[in-house]
Amino acid sequence: MQKLITLQVNGERHELAVEPDESLLQVLRNRLELVGPKKGCDSGGCGCCSVHVDGRVAYSCMMYAVGAEGREITTIEGIGSPATGLHRLQQAFIDAGAVQCGYCTCGIIMAAKQLLDTVKQPSEDQIRLAIAGNLCRCTGYAKIVDAIKLAAAQT
Secondary structure (H helix, E strand, C coil): CCEEEEEEECCEEEEEEECCCCEHHHHHHHHCCCCCCCCCCCCCCCCCCEEEECCEEEEHHHCEHHHHCCCEEECHHHCCECCCECCHHHHHHHHCCCCCCCCCHHHHHHHHHHHHHHCCCCCHHHHHHHCCCCCCCCCCCHHHHHHHHHHHHCC
């Protein structure tokens, strides 16, 4: 039986009828057409679906949409815009060549953003710990860490 909920996503209010077992990831991608969060493992082990919920990283594949009602959800699409340009992390990933296939990139940027929102000049260990819940199958993470350092230096 569907339930009518209101979601606040990237600063916009959305009223939707959702199934009780429908994940936030399914709603973001299939209903709201926000394709930054990706379905990877579908069990919270890869981080591809990472979004911010009330400013903290959350795996959207592991959260029911009904549980997100009344909370502020931010996806990768919500941190940069055509009007304001790319977020400094997005630009740093481009500048440092930290995007390979790109599948994991959005989730890693969301994890890095939470870190930079709380620690202005993180150490390499802090960076690696912050992105530890995100798997990248293409790189050894060196360029990803470099990109996050580059973004941190721009504060």
